[in-house]
Amino acid sequence: MKTDIKLLENGKRLDGRKYDELRPIKIEAGVLHRAEGSCYLEWGGNKVLAAVYGPREAVPRHTQNPLRAIVNARYNMAAFSVDDRKRPGPDRRSREISKVISEALENVIILENFPRASIDVNIEVIDAEAGTRCAGLTAAAVALVDAGIPMRDIPVSCAAGKIDGQVVIDLGKNEDNYGQADLPVAISPRTGEILLMQMDGHLTMDEFNQALDLAIKGCHIISDLQKKAIMEKYQKITEVK
Amino acid sequence: MKTDIKLLENGKRLDGRKYDELRPIKIEAGVLHRAEGSCYLEWGGNKVLAAVYGPREAVPRHTQNPLRAIVNARYNMAAFSVDDRKRPGPDRRSREISKVISEALENVIILENFPRASIDVNIEVIDAEAGTRCAGLTAAAVALVDAGIPMRDIPVSCAAGKIDGQVVIDLGKNEDNYGQADLPVAISPRTGEILLMQMDGHLTMDEFNQALDLAIKGCHIISDLQKKAIMEKYQKITEVK
Amino acid sequence: MKTDIKLLENGKRLDGRKYDELRPIKIEAGVLHRAEGSCYLEWGGNKVLAAVYGPREAVPRHTQNPLRAIVNARYNMAAFSVDDRKRPGPDRRSREISKVISEALENVIILENFPRASIDVNIEVIDAEAGTRCAGLTAAAVALVDAGIPMRDIPVSCAAGKIDGQVVIDLGKNEDNYGQADLPVAISPRTGEILLMQMDGHLTMDEFNQALDLAIKGCHIISDLQKKAIMEKYQKITEVK
């Protein structure tokens, strides 16, 4: 990662944030008609939709597990979500992200309840600006709750990183492109266990410890926003009744 | 569509035809050995073969309809059938044409007689010069009769269009490239019902009414040629016996 | 094939070989841990691995033969095995070679013993220098013995060809590129029957007869090396016991 750009000035980041300040986040549950559960999430310049179908019989049949459900998360970026148009369809990056998100979600879903089933989680990034895997996983978790999928906890994701030698939370676009390290993390907020973790760049052990602390702190803040979004959906339903 | 080229001169078209005159058409039934029914058709510069297999068990099995047969028309242009070599294999255009032809044929075949079956209709365009979808559907209908597939009627197809402000029947190559509108139509000649209809270009309501009349008129003329070809095949068989 | 290059000088070939002299060959059986049988073979500048799995249930099921086993040989060249990097995955050349090797191996394996099964033979060319199909088939035969697959005979392969008007055995790289003919052959050494034969280039009947004689002579020499490699493997096992 190159550092041609000054990313910190007087302790403030390019967009005016402090080192431990998240970008604005907005979460709405139950936004789609067909899906069994759904969520719309804005996180800085990211706009993400998540939709859940299932549990239903897993196809093709050879993917079925006779003892438990499988989770098929499908992370996809819309062709128009990035500066240079992305060719439609999965690429290697999106397939890797789909895999690590599926694994993180499998951790919290009560899979044993649904042998031979699949739980399909569709994540569409329609506007992208750094941190889409964290945004996607966070939205997927809310959509799963909205779909009534039984879970031990509502997983949540946030990244930390290093820019201009400083550990900060939730990298923005230039920070991601020109920063020195990125550490996306997902946790189960109830237990603090780590469900997803990837790291690129360069961190000393001290910096890693700081970054992990910051990312987990961010997760807990966002976890509250998830729960608020779910409550609002239930309240609406209750009001309608 | 551009109109750099003069397509009408003294009421005559580039190839000397009148506005309501079809290109020469030649139809022969039962030209292939392996296929259960087949047809060879020349229509102006178009040369088309159609071959029918079935009814037979539809594969893959998930395509089967337990109540009726499905029709799989496969329209394909040979690589050498056009000026600039076409890459072998289906493209988006041929897959759309396959779909609309399949739908038109399904209308007249007694599908209910063959639950879970497929009727496979292969259409190969080996020389192409405007109007191949009409030629393909017309040939496919004869091949279906030749295969003994029970049908309510023998469908038939013809196009009309607009060139130099005039509504004409059966566009030729330059008329298709430089004309103002194209309206391919397929009908069930017995009922006059419309089975296939597409339109590109620009037509006023009056022009559309004229064009539709012309296309249907053409269909009836070609319908007679279809029946003649089928009769000739039967006569040959009778003579041989 | 062009002949810009002098391939024979005083009856000696570019690498100093005589017309009926093979390149150095080294064969080792049982080199892999997971595979049920395996072989590593060096032949001039060629380095080839072969691994056998099966007999096991053939998948997908529609490939099963209820009366006998099928042989799936998969010849593959590593991306780095040739001067200009080869795109990973099968191309038309490798699929044709896989087919003719599969057919040759099917001839000697007692297929009737294993209805509905497949015997999978993986051949990886990791360094390539003319004659990889002969090397691959020869290695595959040893791997099949190592896997304990019952066979009527151990097939073996060798090529002959023509360079500068002279029939020679086992073409090297420049001889293959600039020679006048190539004749790869595989035989069942016990019966002398021909299992694989392809020819490109130009041979008179006399030259063909000479070339076939040379190739078969080469096969018998290599057959001894195959048997030696298998014996060494068994001896090692016996010693360990």
Place this chain on the structure above:
Amino acid sequence: MTITPAIKRDYIANLAKDGKRADGRKFEDFRNIEIETGIISKAEGSAKVKIGNTLVIAGIKMDVGEPYPDSPDSGVMSTAAELIPMASPDFEAGPPREDAIELARVVDRGIRESEIIEVDKLCIEPGEKVWIIFIDIHILDYDGNLFDAASLASLAALMTAKVPAKRFELGEDYPLPLKEPPISCTSVKFNGVTIMDPSLDEEEIAEARLTVATDEKGDLRAMQKGLNGSFSVDEVKKIIKVSIDTGKKIREQLYKSVGK
């Protein structure tokens, strides 16, 4: 191969006998249409269109590339539609199937053949460099009538798109040069009646479909008949008439929503 439950078919058909539809509409009524533009910051133009519960997003991306050899002075456009598994339990991931291909081709032809985009104004250097326009259509929620929703979203996205000249160091951004757009209206037929803007339930029992695109003057600009049922000539003419009338109303709403 989905088999529509006979009970649903009977229910909808019986209602139709009495001139009624399950959601209370008349035969020639559209559902409520919502159009929102400028929703994707990364796109040159974008729009979200809801028709009832059907939700479609269209995004426009532009790039600089080579023209086709046979039209060296014209910009190039391409349209793709994805029926992503998000939108329906019946859509699968993978390469586009016949339905998505027909959808993309009908929308593409509707824009291309009616020459909405003034491609001759999108030449940068004749024979060398022209603007390439990508129209990408994302179906997010599927409750029937994708043809009209996709077409309308594409138009709204195009009408609010800016040519990103600045990003390519070709001067200031400017609005995409466009002509007046035809409006697409889709009808389906079942049990002898024809209805406009089918819901998913109505589509599932439809025997024949007709999409008609008309312009401001009431002229025909594109048509596509679908499904294995048939139409009589009179039915076709009746559908065209209703499509012209409805097209006018939708055009007004479209113009309003894009600020024209």
Place this chain on the structure above:
Amino acid sequence: MTITPAIKRDYIANLAKDGKRADGRKFEDFRNIEIETGIISKAEGSAKVKIGNTLVIAGIKMDVGEPYPDSPDSGVMSTAAELIPMASPDFEAGPPREDAIELARVVDRGIRESEIIEVDKLCIEPGEKVWIIFIDIHILDYDGNLFDAASLASLAALMTAKVPAKRFELGEDYPLPLKEPPISCTSVKFNGVTIMDPSLDEEEIAEARLTVATDEKGDLRAMQKGLNGSFSVDEVKKIIKVSIDTGKKIREQLYKSVGK
């Protein structure tokens, strides 16, 4: 995995014991061959070949393109064969399978390695522009022996092809520069007998196949053994001899049909 009915196998094998074939031919006889050229107006060259009921069309298209870096002064050729579902109930649509790939590669090598096309005369601008030749083979009706039918159709199409220089504004059209073509003859073996030009029924019970291409002088120009049966050295030599003799007759017919 088709299992040939035992009864058919027995019938053909029993006939063979008496030196007979189901259609009355002798072991070394070809079926009737028909060659028709110039059948596709859009193609630079084309031919339809029937061998018995087997029907194959080959079309030649040419384009101007870049040479390969390692032969900057030579034209480029490529051969594709499609076993389209029209030709047989057993052929499926989709990417070519092993059989079609082997067929295309054997025909391609037969033309390429025997240097029929004088590729050095197909250079337009060294290192920059050469003629690209596409040979496309369409199997329309499959009743056995595709190798010979496809090879013969390709040769007849090449021998009547014109280089489309005019379309590319490179002067007048002229015949594709060709050398004398080798003729491909295919034999199969079953139950100890070898027969020439197998019909579909004979192919289905064949144990081994040998295709031999020979030239005017009776020299060998290409061979391909197929299937999992084996040949003795004597059988190979006998098949080659018959192939040389038969090749001469077919060459005469080919020359006549292309007007040479």
Place this chain on the structure above:
Amino acid sequence: MTITPAIKRDYIANLAKDGKRADGRKFEDFRNIEIETGIISKAEGSAKVKIGNTLVIAGIKMDVGEPYPDSPDSGVMSTAAELIPMASPDFEAGPPREDAIELARVVDRGIRESEIIEVDKLCIEPGEKVWIIFIDIHILDYDGNLFDAASLASLAALMTAKVPAKRFELGEDYPLPLKEPPISCTSVKFNGVTIMDPSLDEEEIAEARLTVATDEKGDLRAMQKGLNGSFSVDEVKKIIKVSIDTGKKIREQLYKSVGK
């Protein structure tokens, strides 16, 4: 979907309770590592790495090509991994699946993001011509821990690779310019214990996996957590510590084997 036999799971888990592993190793032990370089004559660089019975070959090929528009002065690298059916009865031929993609991407990022290859020294003509580096990883025998074997083989191949300048008439060959490489160490967790360098049996019962790449100074250069189990923060920190210590030993062996 393979179901690990309960008996194997119990056996390994019971051993682990007593601090033991099936092959006698301690929890933090690697299996024996063998590194051999220069094994492929056609490759610019190559290495064979064995970790226990796991066998991986990496080959480097280089070509001259265009740089990416956004980094006109930098060479380009690409990494591919194939889980070929040779290596395991469970690997299938065909396009790479999720496992192979994750493997290739983790190795690729480990090399790319830690900037081992000095891509700015691989420019031939700015904006026009740069060196393209292909790292191809072949898994030949699979007995667990592909991440570390693939990463180590790639590093050894890179460290012995020569830029083939002569073949492209660009002067004399010279060693690929490289910085100090991070070493990748993988641990897995099951039944509450974490172990280093899992064998295949251990991988099959693993609940969570963590790969940690560290440099000479003991800094973190890349991490990848896998599988659907979880780690506590303390477990992560403990694994990192062991990975730093083990990485040092492997680095020494790597340097020795490439002659540094």
